[in-house]
Amino acid sequence: MKPGPVGMVGVGNIGLPILRNLLEGGYEVVAFRRTNRECIVSAGAVAAESCAEVSSRCEVIFTVLPGFDALRSVVFAVNGLVKNAREGQILVELSTLGIADKVAIRDELASRGTVMLDGAISATPNMVVAKRGAMFVSGGERECHNLLPILRAILPSVYYMGGFGNAQRIKLCANHLVSVNLSAAAECLALGRKLGIPSKNLVDALVNSGGGSVQLTARAQRMIDGEWSPAMGTNSGLKKDIDLIQEIAREIQCPVPLLTAAARMYGDAIEKGLGDADVASIYEVVSERAGVPPRRS
Incomplete structure (x- = not known):
């Protein structure tokens, strides 16, 4: 056509x-x-x-x-x-x-x-x-x-x-995975650095491991380097989607405890002034609490 x-x-x-x-x-x-x-x-x-x-x-x-x-x-x-x-x-x-x-x-x-x-x-x-x-x-x-x-x-x-409406429904399911995956990636990278693993080794190994993912590949190095701009997707934008997912989940009485935990990270990033920053910046919230903040050139 x-x-x-x-x-x-x-x-x-x-x-x-x-x-x-x-x-x-x-x-x-x-x-x-x-x-x-x-x-x-x-x-x-x-x-x-x-x-x-x-x-x-x-x-x-x-x-x-x-x-x-x-x-x-x-x-x-x-x-x-x-x-x-x-x-x-x-x-x-x-x-x-x-x-x-x-x-x-x-x-x-x-x-x-x-x-x-x-x-x-x-x-x-x-x-x-x-x-x-x-x-x-x-x-x-x-x-x-x-x-x-x-x-x-x-x-x-x-x-x-x-x-x-089903295209939106499956997109929200996909964004559930994105939200949880990114928060897990941030937490895992902070854990690896706290364990003393060199950053380059950490990123290369995890990206190519059984725990690798699209989001980890796209944002692991940005998390480590504190590179929040340009934003491929913002915390405010993803939090909007998380709110939609949680609303639908409540309506159909489907528990989403992992998403609920992840939502707090994005909310904390927004409160920190990172609403318009790339979603990789949730690492700043997680890593600073762990005492291994992003390295910046």
Whole structure:
């Protein structure tokens, strides 16, 4: 399916590599970002002046946004996507949000003929660049199937999860693992350093051990070095997702004690002023308590 220009709203840490992968896949991209639109042009895409312009030019649009208020503004503001919403247009919403919030937007758009699909990306920005990781989609099966060529231009591994909202549900499950994994990595690195293992040996051995993981590989050295910027994902952003997971877990009466323990680390990092720092910075909280703070050049 080559539908003409593909729309993008939200060109940040994840959105920019998505945009580049679409361009590499042979798609023209029309994108909107409120600030620093130069990154859109330098990537080879068209920088739109508004969300309404994206909607007017594109039949398929992706949104990757930080929260529900941002999504609602992008869709329903004066120059929002809804200004040129029409029958047959498809919005693939990739943000990590509450399912009820996504349903509310979907239902409002449906009255104008626009189909909204629920989507999610489970990958670090560098993984998206390398076309590794997973994309989850849910909602209309026919629309998801028709979009597979576009979706696979972003990431080859695309999973249709069924009814609308299931992409969010599996993304929250994945982020449960990310949250616990990162907190365990921080704790383990502090333990290893406290035991006197040289930092380089510690990182190399653990990354290649049976306890290795995507998150350990991506962030172990950053933890040791105290490298919190640039942020691939922030403590505030992950804590938002943890709150969503805990809310759903309470609703269905599913205990999540490991996540509850990890949540305290991210909360402590935010209180320490590390809300906008990379999630690797939870190591600062853990390691300082252990008496082995990050080394900094």
